[in-house]
Amino acid sequence: MIIPKKTYYKVGAALFILMFLTVAAAYLNLGPFNIYIALTIACVKAVLVVMYFMHVKYQTKVTWLFAGAGFLWIVIMFALTMSDYITRY
Amino acid sequence: MNIPYTSTARLDTGLYNAKLGIWLFLASEVMLFGALFSTYVLLRVNAPTWPHGYELLNVPLATLNTIVLISSSVTMVMSWASLMMKKFGKFKLYMGLTILLAFVFLVVKYFEYTAKFEHHLFPSTNTFLAIYFTITALHGLHILGGIVVNTYLWGPGSKMWQNDPQRFTNRVEVAGLYWHFVDLVWIFLFPVLYLL
Structure with a gap:
């Protein structure tokens, strides 16, 4: 590389x-x-x-997978954390 | 015990083991900082009032620290690139600069913290400062950890270049991946805490 x-x-x-x-x-x-x-x-x-x-x-697909997994999990965490706030009104 | 695949890639993963290891570690780090960031969001949306970061914090100093961290990411990647081109002297220079910039970051942070304490602003003062001190202190500890690893690689650890240059280059790459992640966290910390 x-x-x-x-x-x-x-x-x-x-x-x-x-x-x-x-x-x-x-x-x-x-x-x-x-x-x-x-x-x-x-x-x-x-x-x-x-x-x-x-x-x-x-990088190879494996690296993409790991970086993508980190991103996916944080999206889940934020989406669920925000579920309270965005459904209030 | 010999750890396998320290310099060559495993056939199945296509990566040397340490690289896979650091990516796993960074994925866990994403969740560590992610938990604190989502804590920040929940605290903020539930607070009756929330200060603008710039009312309480020093934006010029934080901007300076952003410049310092971005520069250190450039020097870090250059130190690895120097090893790839078999230029050990250049590696020493760029890695030395990276360590120096990391110290500059911590010194600036020290002045920021002490200025807050002098104005009687503590984690217990309000919720904003509580989350500010928690996240920036955790980030500061990561900078400190980076300094320890990078100093080892710059000093005694660099002997490995003589007998196993590929493995040493990989170690620098892995330390670099960690260092860029610490820079990445700051990229979000800076606007979220100081500017919004």
Whole structure:
């Protein structure tokens, strides 16, 4: 597995840009959209880290399975935790 | 006892054992931090009032720490890439930088914590600070753990490069996977605790 150095620097640069976007967006009062914007940016950053720094993009299906399992379980946990809140009204 | 598949991949999994092991460990870590994040969500949606993080916390310092952690992820992956290119000197440099950046993160965190205590803001002050201190302290412990492992690999552990370079490269990769995960947790902690 050979990945050009440039790829890492580009991903690093993208992470910095997204970080500044997230901070800038936080200073705008967008009501409920603030949460969506912040979490969307965080998810994009997470995908970049997992795919490129953790090399999942270049890995075998077994690695995808493990990374996917971690994601699936956390989705279940959040969905069930939130079931109280989203069914209140 | 000889641990099998430390440098070569197992045929059935297609991975060397340590890599499978670290991914299993990280999946369990997802649940550990996930439990605390969902605790945060439940506490927040049930609280009559909830402060904006930036009213109580120091956003510029946290932004600085975000820059520090992202940079350390870049240097960490570069230290592994250096070993892949058989450049041991470069590995030492990048791994050294990673450890240094991790210390910078903890020093900044120390100043943040002490500033809170000076203003009489403690975990017992309110629910927001309770969950803030719990999650950031657990994350801080992970940084500390990373420093211990990375320092071992940078120092005495690097002797392995002489007699089993592939196994050593794999060890650095596994430590890197852990380190990127710790960065990943911060990517969510930063907006959730400081900005929202």
